[in-house]
Amino acid sequence: MSLRVVVVGGGLAGMAAAVALESAGAHVTLIEARKSLGGRAGSFEDPQTGEILDNCQHVLLGCCTNLIDFYRRINVLDRIHWENTIHFIDAQGHPHSLWGIDGLPAPLNLAAAGGLFGALTLAERFALARAMLAMLRLGPSGREKLTDVSFSQWLADHSQPASLIDKFYELVLVSALNERCRDASAAYAIQVFQEGMLAHASAYRMGTPACPLGKLYETLPCKDVRLGTRMIAIQFQSPRAVGIELGNEIIKTDAIILAVNYPALEKWIPPDLYKQDARFAKLDQLQSVPILGAHLWFDRPILSTPHAALMSGPMQWLFRKPESDGRAVHGVISAARDWLQRPKEECLELFTQQVRQTFPAAKEAKLERGVIIVEKRATFSPTPGVDHLRPTQSPPPAGISSLFLAGDYTRTNWPATMEGAVRSGYLAAEAVLNRPATFIVPDLPLQWPARLLAKRPT
Numbered sequence: 001m002s003l004r005v006v007v008v009g010g011g012l013a014g015m016a017a018a019v020a021l022e023s024a025g026a027h028v029t030l031i032e033a034r035k036s037l038g039g040r041a042g043s044f045e046d047p048q049t050g051e052i053l054d055n056c057q058h059v060l061l062g063c064c065t066n067l068i069d070f071y072r073r074i075n076v077l078d079r080i081h082w083e084n085t086i087h088f089i090d091a092q093g094h095p096h097s098l099w100g101i102d103g104l105p106a107p108l109n110l111a112a113a114g115g116l117f118g119a120l121t122l123a124e125r126f127a128l129a130r131a132m133l134a135m136l137r138l139g140p141s142g143r144e145k146l147t148d149v150s151f152s153q154w155l156a157d158h159s160q161p162a163s164l165i166d167k168f169y170e171l172v173l174v175s176a177l178n179e180r181c182r183d184a185s186a187a188y189a190i191q192v193f194q195e196g197m198l199a200h201a202s203a204y205r206m207g208t209p210a211c212p213l214g215k216l217y218e219t220l221p222c223k224d225v226r227l228g229t230r231m232i233a234i235q236f237q238s239p240r241a242v243g244i245e246l247g248n249e250i251i252k253t254d255a256i257i258l259a260v261n262y263p264a265l266e267k268w269i270p271p272d273l274y275k276q277d278a279r280f281a282k283l284d285q286l287q288s289v290p291i292l293g294a295h296l297w298f299d300r301p302i303l304s305t306p307h308a309a310l311m312s313g314p315m316q317w318l319f320r321k322p323e324s325d326g327r328a329v330h331g332v333i334s335a336a337r338d339w340l341q342r343p344k345e346e347c348l349e350l351f352t353q354q355v356r357q358t359f360p361a362a363k364e365a366k367l368e369r370g371v372i373i374v375e376k377r378a379t380f381s382p383t384p385g386v387d388h389l390r391p392t393q394s395p396p397p398a399g400i401s402s403l404f405l406a407g408d409y410t411r412t413n414w415p416a417t418m419e420g421a422v423r424s425g426y427l428a429a430e431a432v433l434n435r436p437a438t439f440i441v442p443d444l445p446l447q448w449p450a451r452l453l454a455k456r457p458t
Contacts, residue, residue: 002027005432006244007257008231010217011039012070012418013406014259016425018222019073020439021432029224029251031231031244036214040375041418043214048371052212055373056293057319057330063195063203064419065441066426076216080207081322087305090119090167091312093358095305100201105447107132109201119311124164131158135190136198139454143190148385151189152182167311175309175316177415178289178334178379188382188415199454200444208306210322234268234403239276241403255432259406259425261377262286269400277399279391286389286409291378292339294331294351295371301326302355302362310358314339314350329355336374344372379416380409387411393424394431404428 003026007018010032018030036042043052060067060080071077086098096119100109114132115125135143146154151173155165169181169189176192177184197204209216226246234256235243243252258265262283266274274280294315303326308318315331331351333339339347348370355362380386390411395401406428407421414420426439446454 003432004252004254005029005257006031006251006253006255007259007406008244009039009259009406010034010037010225010227011259011407012041012067012421013408013425013428014039014257015074015217015220016066016070016422017257017259017406017429017432018225018425019070019220020426020429022222023073024429024433024437026433027224028222029226030220030222031226031229031246033228033230035228037217037220037225037227038214040378041213041421042217043212046371052214053295053371053373054213054293054330056291056375056378057208057317057332058213058418060207060418061196061203062205062207063200063444064417065443066422067419069441070422071216074217074220079210079216081210081306083206083208083306086204086206086309087307088119088171088309088311089358093360094118098204100204104201105449106201106203107136107198108449110197110204119167120164124161124167127160127164128168131155131160132193132198133453134158135193136450136453138190138194140191140194143187143194146186146190147387149186150182150384151184151186154186154190155181171309171311171316174334175332176417177382178291179381179383180335183381183383185382185384185386191415194454195443199446199450201447203444206307208319212322231268236270236273236400238273239399240401253402255402255404257404257406257425257428257432259428262380262407262409263288263377265405269403273400277403278396279399279405282389283391283409286386287381287383288377289334289379289381290336290340290374290376292333292336292347293373293375294333294347295328295373296331296348296351296355296367297328297369298355298362298365299327299368300361300365302359302365303329304361308358310354312358313354315354318355326361340374340376344370347372382415393428404431 005026005028007014007030018028022028041058043054046053088096099113232245234241241256303320306320317332319330321328352367393405393410406425408416410424412420412423
């Protein structure tokens with residue numbers, strides 16, 4: 001008899017767990033309260049026009065090995081558009097590019113572009129090169145020792161100028177970690193550079209969906225997916241979770257995976273069991289960080305490249321919408337705490353001013369329409385010491401047996417990213433099976449220049 005598993009939550013973590021378990025022969029029911037899959041990495045229908053819009057623009061890098069594997073499993077890799085050049089725009093509207101030389105291993109492939117990166121002064125480029133070399137030499141074992149240290153402290157210890165932090169480190173890390181340098185753990189900040197730029201030549205390549213995010217999940221390879229379905233309660237026979245209630249239906253299970261955001265967990269678990277399970281003891285110490293997404297439609301094309309990393313805010317990134325001539329764009333502000341109470345019209349006015357000042361083609365452009373989406377609990381903050389707060393996917397010895405967790409907030413050795421969410425789902429699936437079944441895909445291998453310098457076994 002196959003294992004009976006219910007996965008609650010149809011975001012990336014829940015979908016990854018469900019797809020992995022089904023591939024291993026389990027009988028899986030995936031439940032999602034919304035009418036579409038994807039969660040925070042999903043889409044919605046604009047009530048004004050009926051257009052399908054993403055909650056926020058999401059991107060992946062070549063180093064996201066498990067997210068790429070998940071896209072392969074659901075047969076949508078052909079819908080990911082890959083860019084080999086990252087386009088930066090400075091405060092004066094001048095373009096700068098970061099690109100890799102084909103055939104060269106990392107980090108040599110990016111060395112020429114880094115040396116010629118005109119947005120930085122020569123002194124800033126030398127300082128950046130010294131820091132990249134220091135990060136490479138640390139390896140994973142060295143960065144793990146910095147988990148309780150802020151990245152701003154590490155930058156100060158390595159004599160990184162404030163101007164370089166403003167122009168480069170903040171832009172890269174606030175997008176990757178949804179947190180500022182001063183508040184982010186040095187371990188996770190360094191991981192972004194180690195895995196995304198220094199280890200493998202394909203790691204830095206940036207992928208964006210060529211369709212709305214929700215379209216990626218329409219043919220999920222799971223037989224029993226229930227959309228618009230809300231769980232009423234979890235049934236317990238202490239200390240086990242034995243089933244779930246769905247209105248007039250009760251589903252008995254061998255295991256339940258809760259793939260919901262961590263603030264919602266306490267809602268589903270009785271207080272005595274919640275206190276008994278060590279996984280929940282420190283969740284209230286995790287801090288949530290918002291992200292703002294701005295869908296903007298102008299009266300003329302304003303963006304000729306697929307994307308632009310904006311070195312002077314308020315928007316940090318701008319993406320040309322798929323199949324758009326550049327009139328329709330999607331802006332992003334990460335770590336958007338200061339924008340939670342801003343009126344929509346004020347935001348749109350500021351974003352329009354930024355576009356006009358940054359792009360020559362947009363000097364006379366008029367904003368025809370704008371939609372602002374703020375995800376208040378987009379990610380947890382990767383603060384120093386945060387890993388001491390993150391729970392495991394599987395229950396501890398005195399915990400609720402047969403109840404498993406999936407979500408980017410669980411222990412994945414990654415920050416809160418799409419890659420981290422998929423890893424959490426795969427880890428939860430492995431824990432449920434409790435037998436040899438490895439879904440986790442290894443990181444990209446170190447190429448030879450990095451192997452010579454990094455403290456990491458090959």
